[in-house]
Amino acid sequence: MSNGIRVAALDDIPEGEGIAIDKAITGTADDIALLRDTDGSVWALDDTCTHEDASLADGWVEDGYVECPLHSSRFCLKNGEVQGLPATRDTCPHRVEVRDGQVYLFPNQAP
Amino acid sequence: MNVVVVGGGIAGLSTAAALRAGGFDGDLTLVDAGEFPYDRPPLSKEFLAGTKDLKQIALQPQQWYDEQRVRLINQSTVTALRGGSVELADGLRLRADRVVLATGGGAARPPIPGADSPRVHVLRTVDDADRLRAALTPGARVLVVGAGLIGAEVASTAAGLGCEVVLADPVARPLAAALGDELAAWLHGLHARRGIVTVPAGAAAFAEAGGGIEARFSSGFEPPRVFDVVVLGVGMVPETALAAASGLKVARGVLVDDRQVTSNPAVLAVGDAARTRRGSEHWEAARHDGARAAATILGTRPPAPTAPWFWTDRHGRHVEVVGHMEAAARVVVRGSFDAPAFSVFGLRDGLVVAAVAVDDPNAVRAARRMIDRRVPADPGLLADPSVNLRALLRG
Numbered sequence: 054m055s056n057g058i059r060v061a062a063l064d065d066i067p068e069g070e071g072i073a074i075d076k077a078i079t080g081t082a083d084d085i086a087l088l089r090d091t092d093g094s095v096w097a098l099d100d101t102c103t104h105e106d107a108s109l110a111d112g113w114v115e116d117g118y119v120e121c122p123l124h125s126s127r128f129c130l131k132n133g134e135v136q137g138l139p140a141t142r143d144t145c146p147h148r149v150e151v152r153d154g155q156v157y158l159f160p161n162q163a164p
Numbered sequence: 165m166n167v168v169v170v171g172g173g174i175a176g177l178s179t180a181a182a183l184r185a186g187g188f189d190g191d192l193t194l195v196d197a198g199e200f201p202y203d204r205p206p207l208s209k210e211f212l213a214g215t216k217d218l219k220q221i222a223l224q225p226q227q228w229y230d231e232q233r234v235r236l237i238n239q240s241t242v243t244a245l246r247g248g249s250v251e252l253a254d255g256l257r258l259r260a261d262r263v264v265l266a267t268g269g270g271a272a273r274p275p276i277p278g279a280d281s282p283r284v285h286v287l288r289t290v291d292d293a294d295r296l297r298a299a300l301t302p303g304a305r306v307l308v309v310g311a312g313l314i315g316a317e318v319a320s321t322a323a324g325l326g327c328e329v330v331l332a333d334p335v336a337r338p339l340a341a342a343l344g345d346e347l348a349a350w351l352h353g354l355h356a357r358r359g360i361v362t363v364p365a366g367a368a369a370f371a372e373a374g375g376g377i378e379a380r381f382s383s384g385f386e387p388p389r390v391f392d393v394v395v396l397g398v399g400m401v402p403e404t405a406l407a408a409a410s411g412l413k414v415a416r417g418v419l420v421d422d423r424q425v426t427s428n429p430a431v432l433a434v435g436d437a438a439r440t441r442r443g444s445e446h447w448e449a450a451r452h453d454g455a456r457a458a459a460t461i462l463g464t465r466p467p468a469p470t471a472p473w474f475w476t477d478r479h480g481r482h483v484e485v486v487g488h489m490e491a492a493a494r495v496v497v498r499g500s501f502d503a504p505a506f507s508v509f510g511l512r513d514g515l516v517v518a519a520v521a522v523d524d525p526n527a528v529r530a531a532r533r534m535i536d537r538r539v540p541a542d543p544g545l546l547a548d549p550s551v552n553l554r555a556l557l558r559g
């Protein structure tokens with residue numbers, strides 16, 4: 054597991070968007086959202102919003118945050134911290150590495 | 165400095181949160197009539213459907229109040245504002261250098277004859293929702309009066325609970341100002357597709373009728389019908405009694421300036437209780453009011469204004485609205501009304517002024533930024549679902 058799980062090619066994730074990686078692949082309790090910030094960097098958070106049942110991979114990614122597609126709570130890409138209501142709980146961040154245009158995920162490791 | 169926030173809805177809580185986030189170090193007290201502050205939008209959706217309970221709609225967990233050093237005085241009300249203090253129902257006085265009125269509103273109860281029957285409900289509080297849910301048993305004959313946001317949501321939830329629902333509204337296309345004619349008509353049409361009977365009339369009178377309540381309608385063409393349950397979803401009345409008794413200027417809401425300050429400089433008002441020219445009685449507007457009030461108290465710069473936004477859910481469709489559709493000179497449909505997701509953009513003078521999205525969250529998020537940043541709009545590109553809206557935003 055030390056090299057991480059190769060989950061996507063960087064080009065699969067347009068800037069400002071995300072894709073969800075199935076928990077069957079990540080071995081985590083929740084799916085994991087791979088989110089590509091507007092500066093091109095890639096981050097990973099638990100995919101399900103902590104408010105209701107929305108996929109953060111479908112959210113709006115911009116300037117270090119992802120905005121939930123249902124009621125617009127924002128989460129910090131780096132540490133999963135919730136920025137405002139209606140969600141009240143942080144989501145869980147995971148470590149990501151990009152090597153040779155491939156995205157590697159380290160589930161449950163701190164970024 | 166001591167700040168007392170009166171009312172623990174989204175506006176009051178947002179005020180308290182923004183004060184602390186902005187570095188406020190004084191005493192902060194939140195007085196609320198309920199058991200604990202909870203969120204209202206679920207009351208017509210998941211809470212009414214029974215898929216969420218009161219704990220699950222708490223606005224903040226208990227420890228938040230400790231962490232943020234917010235003293236919560238629950239199940240109490242502020243009964244009077246005095247110079248430098250407020251008085252609670254039990255006679256307790258709290259020092260208050262600044263008071264923030266976040267008293268929200270109540271459901272409108274128009275004087276329809278017979279509407280005082282226990283079979284006639286409104287929906288604003290958890291108690292209202294508990295009572296209504298108990299009545300929404302499978303097969304119950306339900307009349308919803310008013311097909312606006314809350315009426316439509318209640319009709320949808322009641323249908324989901326297996327009730328036989330009639331939805332009455334004299335307006336042919338409810339919410340047309342906010343949504344545009346075409347989308348308003350389509351959205352209203354979802355009710356009939358779900359088996360709800362829509363009646364183009366208002367309710368004129370109610371009368372007890374063997375084992376039910378008989379409703380007469382405002383249109384002579386609609387025969388009276390008997391129901392088990394009636395729900396009035398006909399609007400909100402700002403809660404201004406405390407403000408009025410304290411000599412503040414009130415006119416269908418506590419009058420405030422663009423910094424949320426009332427006619428008394430030591431008193432601010434936020435949320436549904438306050439009346440600004442923005443005039444939007446929605447969740448996010450209340451939240452932004454709170455942030456603005458906190459900035460006023462702290463003497464810091466208020467957050468940048470942004471186009472108003474709200475959401476509503478009915479019949480499994482998630483609808484979001486941003487901007488002012490009534491200001492649009494023309495509309496552009498992105499996708500088709502039959503598609504699983506689509507949106508409508510309202511344009512004026514080469515700019516986006518509004519958008520409504522149905523299960524298309526990123527269209528409305530893009531539109532909001534286009535409005536706020538005054539990005540020139542190309543109707544042809546907006547109408548083409550294959551064009552990436554983020555790319556349009558980057559210009």
Ligand SMILES: Cc1cc2nc3c(=O)[nH]c(=O)nc-3n(C[C@H](O)[C@H](O)[C@H](O)COP(=O)(O)OP(=O)(O)OC[C@H]3O[C@@H](n4cnc5c(N)ncnc54)[C@H](O)[C@@H]3O)c2cc1C
Binds near residue numbers: 198288
């Ligand atoms: C059923 C329902 C569904 C909704 N759905 C949506 C939606 O989907 N999307 C959306 O954008 N908006 C929705 N809204 C609107 C949104 O919930 C309101 O705009 C929002 O709740 C306003 O917040 P507020 O804090 O101003 O007022 P409120 O939420 O009404 O809170 C005011 C609080 O003040 C307390 N209070 C009043 N007087 C006193 C006093 N003297 N002393 C102490 N406490 C007092 C009250 O008990 C209450 O708790 C919905 C509203 C309802 C009722």
Ligand code: FES
Binds near residue numbers: 124125
């Ligand atoms: S589901 Fe994410 S904010 Fe509500």
